[in-house]
Amino acid sequence: MASPERLMHLLSEDERALRKMVRELVDGELRKLSTEYEERAEDPKQSYQKLAELGLAGIPFDPEYGGGGERYLTYLMVIEELARGWLALAIGLGVHTLACDGLQRFGDSSLKERYLADMVSGRRFGAYALSEPASGSDASSLSTKATRSNGSYLVSGQKQFCTRGGEADLLLLMARTSGEGPRGISAFIVEQGTEGFTPTKVENKMGWRSSPTWELVFEECPVPEENRIGNEGEGFKVALSALDAGRLGIAACSIGLAQAALEASLRFASEREQFGSRIIDFQGIQFMLADMATQVEAGRALYRHAASLKDAGVDYSTEASMAKLFCSDVAMKVTTDAVQIHGGYGYIEEYPVERYMREAKALQIVEGTNQIQRMVIGRRLAPR
Amino acid sequence: MPLSIAVCVKRVPDTAAEKKLDDGDKTLDRDSVESILNPVDEMAVEEALKLKEANEGEVTIVCAGPEGAAQQAIRKALSMGADKGVHLKDDSLHGSDAQGIAYALAQVLKKGEYDLILCGAESTDARTNLVPPAIAEHLNLPNLNFVKNVETSDGKVTAHRETDKGHDVLESSTPAVLGVVWGANEPRYPSFKGIMAAKQKPLETLSAADAEIDASKVGLDGSKTEVLEFGARSTERQKNVVDNKEGDAHVKLADFLQQQKFI
Ligand SMILES: Cc1cc2nc3c(=O)[nH]c(=O)nc-3n(C[C@H](O)[C@H](O)[C@H](O)COP(=O)(O)OP(=O)(O)OC[C@H]3O[C@@H](n4cnc5c(N)ncnc54)[C@H](O)[C@@H]3O)c2cc1C
Numbered sequence: 176m177a178s179p180e181r182l183m184h185l186l187s188e189d190e191r192a193l194r195k196m197v198r199e200l201v202d203g204e205l206r207k208l209s210t211e212y213e214e215r216a217e218d219p220k221q222s223y224q225k226l227a228e229l230g231l232a233g234i235p236f237d238p239e240y241g242g243g244g245e246r247y248l249t250y251l252m253v254i255e256e257l258a259r260g261w262l263a264l265a266i267g268l269g270v271h272t273l274a275c276d277g278l279q280r281f282g283d284s285s286l287k288e289r290y291l292a293d294m295v296s297g298r299r300f301g302a303y304a305l306s307e308p309a310s311g312s313d314a315s316s317l318s319t320k321a322t323r324s325n326g327s328y329l330v331s332g333q334k335q336f337c338t339r340g341g342e343a344d345l346l347l348l349m350a351r352t353s354g355e356g357p358r359g360i361s362a363f364i365v366e367q368g369t370e371g372f373t374p375t376k377v378e379n380k381m382g383w384r385s386s387p388t389w390e391l392v393f394e395e396c397p398v399p400e401e402n403r404i405g406n407e408g409e410g411f412k413v414a415l416s417a418l419d420a421g422r423l424g425i426a427a428c429s430i431g432l433a434q435a436a437l438e439a440s441l442r443f444a445s446e447r448e449q450f451g452s453r454i455i456d457f458q459g460i461q462f463m464l465a466d467m468a469t470q471v472e473a474g475r476a477l478y479r480h481a482a483s484l485k486d487a488g489v490d491y492s493t494e495a496s497m498a499k500l501f502c503s504d505v506a507m508k509v510t511t512d513a514v515q516i517h518g519g520y521g522y523i524e525e526y527p528v529e530r531y532m533r534e535a536k537a538l539q540i541v542e543g544t545n546q547i548q549r550m551v552i553g554r555r556l557a558p559r
Numbered sequence: 560m561p562l563s564i565a566v567c568v569k570r571v572p573d574t575a576a577e578k579k580l581d582d583g584d585k586t587l588d589r590d591s592v593e594s595i596l597n598p599v600d601e602m603a604v605e606e607a608l609k610l611k612e613a614n615e616g617e618v619t620i621v622c623a624g625p626e627g628a629a630q631q632a633i634r635k636a637l638s639m640g641a642d643k644g645v646h647l648k649d650d651s652l653h654g655s656d657a658q659g660i661a662y663a664l665a666q667v668l669k670k671g672e673y674d675l676i677l678c679g680a681e682s683t684d685a686r687t688n689l690v691p692p693a694i695a696e697h698l699n700l701p702n703l704n705f706v707k708n709v710e711t712s713d714g715k716v717t718a719h720r721e722t723d724k725g726h727d728v729l730e731s732s733t734p735a736v737l738g739v740v741w742g743a744n745e746p747r748y749p750s751f752k753g754i755m756a757a758k759q760k761p762l763e764t765l766s767a768a769d770a771e772i773d774a775s776k777v778g779l780d781g782s783k784t785e786v787l788e789f790g791a792r793s794t795e796r797q798k799n800v801v802d803n804k805e806g807d808a809h810v811k812l813a814d815f816l817q818q819q820k821f822i
Binding site: 192193196229230231234 | 634635748749750754755757758
């Protein structure tokens with residue numbers, strides 16, 4: 176029995192049923208659709224609607240606003256299962272969750288009533304706009320401005336690399352309301368279609384092609400004061416807190432992807448014959464598979480551990496960084512080895528592993544590059 | 560008018576899994592494989608839920624079988640949107656054949672008042688197709704078998720059946736027993752909320768005595784069929800080579816395809 180199946184014994188009955196449902200959904204339709212949407216580089220609006228219909232858009236959020244009220248661990252289990260079939264879709268759901276998270280934790284009740292209920296039900300999907308052309312890893316240097324004017328803010332500036340920024344209904348946007356550095360940043364909810372807000376360009380990417388990545392331009396875009404999340408100057412805190420949760424999502428995506436690569440490799444190695452025997456019977460291949468399986472299992476245990484800390488209400492930010500770092504490195508290594516095990520067939524589009532390898536790379540970059548994760552972990556370790 | 564619908568369901572070994580039979584009593588070793596809700600029963604549940612949505616009413620899931628398996632089958636149907644479950648659980652039922660189970664289910668169904676009783680027309684493990692008509696016989700009700708597109712109005716039920724010869728439209732009074740055919744619909748996935756709600760829904764457990772089941776008609780001893788022997792199915796493929804020595808390969812090939820009902 177494969178070890179993900181043994182995990183079943185650690186899940187509640189509800190989680191088992193949920194996992195089974197997502198598996199059926201992925202194996203039954205999503206994996207197949209993913210190939211078509213990846214090829215066309217098209218956002219799968221209908222699949223997000225399907226996730227919403229099935230109640231998967233708000234699993235870990237407040238039942239008061241219609242959320243599922245489940246553990247973060249349960250949500251991550253769903254993310255891993257989705258990523259096993261369609262990484263870009265899991266990423267899209269992860270970004271939506273990032274936006275919901277900021278709103279749930281820091282928004283006042285009227286803002287939550289206005290937006291959170293629609294978001295957790297999946298009637299409206301969210302995106303997360305932090306990065307800018309000149310401000311990536313050094314996010315607190317962002318320069319998009321929000322200037323007060325008659326009970327509103329006018330937002331001007333440019334955002335870069337915003338996942339589903341042109342498709343989402345709502346943006347969680349970070350902009351500068353006062354002086355330099357993190358304390359000058361505030362967070363806002365901005366509705367798609369607001370005048371002065373234009374998604375200007377979709378990037379052409381190496382992978383995640385069914386997850387559009389946008390450049391967004393703001394020209395004196397009016398945002399009502401009520402749409403600010405938390406106080407002025409608290410925006411960077413909102414952004415980072417959402418990112419902690421988001422990093423666990425990237426970790427779960429990474430393990431889902433690595434699991435898919437491992438499964439594909441096991442299938443291929445059991446069928447491919449050279450020198451008169453199945454290649455899986457060669458020790459050289461077996462050792463690779465053993466390392467891949469071990470890393471996947473270790474990554475899964477690490478992100479589940481970090482999520483358990485979050486669910487217990489304990490500070491989990493270091494562990495979230497560790498999980499993001501470790502799991503995305505695992506995804507890169509395992510998908511690269513998967514291509515190797517497939518030989519020439521691994522390099523062509525007929526098999527899924529070349530796509531997995533392309534997809535893994537971005538996991539080491541988004542939501543804080545792995546250098547930045549090491550920096551975060553290292554800073555926490557070094558005595559002040 | 561609100562409809563009261565019962566759906567009889569069964570847990571079967573995963574269609575894709577390798578199955579084992581118990582050497583002793585020659586019944587299926589249900590612990591050795593992952594089991595699922597019989598896919599055809601899932602279609603019967605979907606048909607019932609659609610009827611409920613069109614007419615209002617209540618869907619009751621009825622299942623006979625051992626604790627874990629039967630309850631999982633019922634839970635799955637409840638998570639899809641059915642309202643309550645009835646679980647017939649009794650060791651004396653072990654090894655019942657299709658006739659025995661149909662009799663036992665009929666006894667359970669007698670305890671409720673249903674306008675429609677839906678079953679999958681067959682299960683993917685035994686494939687006898689016997690249970691729906693046998694239930695109808697025991698309850699003395701009309702039986703519409705191998706049907707889809709079920710509709711009701713004013714105490715009547717209509718359903719459609721595709722046959723080799725054409726398309727039948729069947730109509731009967733209610734109550735009636737319907738065997739829903741494979742492919743009747745695309746069963747919905749249970750939603751997250753449905754899954755969470757399923758365990759809050761009422762689930763009644765009945766013993767054979769509760770259902771007034773005559774023990775001599777069920778179980779291995781009560782079964783009219785007996786498994787004498789079993790073996791692995793030969794996987795050898797039939798090979799027909801169409802030669803063209805007489806220049807008529809195209810005719811032979813066409814004949815073959817016609818015989819096999821491909822054309
Ligand atoms: C597909 C995709 C989707 C994305 N989606 C979103 C989104 O939805 N929302 C959003 O806000 N952003 C998004 N991003 C942006 C992403 O978060 C940034 O790309 C990432 O934070 C890195 O920023 P940068 O690209 O500007 O690289 P830079 O910050 O310029 O980094 C360049 C290199 O320098 C290294 N580096 C930088 N600083 C240090 C340091 N102090 N020490 C050591 N090394 C350092 C980095 O690790 C990297 O290797 C997305 C990016 C991609 C590729």
